[in-house]
Amino acid sequence: MKLLRLVLNFILILGPIREVWASPAMMGDGIERAPEKDHPALCRIDISIETDEGEAEALCSGSLISENTVLTSAHCFPQNRNYSATVTCGGNWLGRVRRYELPPESDWLDPEHPSPTRDFARIQTRKRSRASPLSLSRSADTWFDRYGLLKESVSCRIAGFGMDSRGKSGHLLIGRPAGVEFWLEEGLIHMVPRSGWLKTSANPGDSGGPLLCHFPGMPEEIIGITEAYRFQDHHDQRIDNLFVPTWNLP
Secondary structure, eight states: OHHHHHHHHHTTOOSSGGGTTSOOOOOOTTOEEOOGGGOTTEEEEEEEEEETTEEEEEEEEEEEEETTEEEEOGGGSOTTSOEEEEEEETTEEEEEEEEEEOOOHHHHOOTTSSSOSOOOEEEEESSOOOSOOOEEOOOSTTTBOTTSBBOTTOEEEEEEOOOOTTSOOSSOEEEOOOSEEEEEETTEEEEEESSSOEEOOOOOSOTTOEEEEEOTTSOOEEEEEEEEEEESTTSSEEEEEEEEEGGGOO
């Protein structure tokens, strides 16, 4: 539990108990609310957690990768608490989670690394979706050059259920980031502004949401899932957005 708190404090997943297990709101230029029905493979995960103070609610995002399997973040499911979750993909309710596949806590909470590098989970729903699943990328060399920079011809977007510009969470948001750079370092994908700072606030929802990328004329693939943000001096100046690469999955 002490290790869990230390890592969560570092990546600044802070706030009331209902917000402890989810990352801050999404960041990027051009983020807009999107109809869920138009994106059947993007999923909302509603989580109920038993705490010492009673039942708390949390919200995370995910991606449909098979007819009943959703990829999301491991930190959405605290290993020292009882919890249950339901999944909705594309606005279609797939019922309660039937099975959780979580890495061992020591595998994704690494005290020797500044933040988790294997913060992912697979969850299986009771109902099956008829939607086409999203594809996972299995190679860093496909997307990043030998210097760790995203190749110039690649286009990306981010998706999740974070807080919108009106302060409401739980709605699907999709953004095509501009004025940022993606680079790969120490097992994580970083998204940083090319100049200055970007403002955000600590609101939950987008943990586990996908980073979707493609080359011109090629299908889109998940190259990472949203893990957390780093802030400067505990203020709202966001200096780094972190994604767990899909090729880190076993």
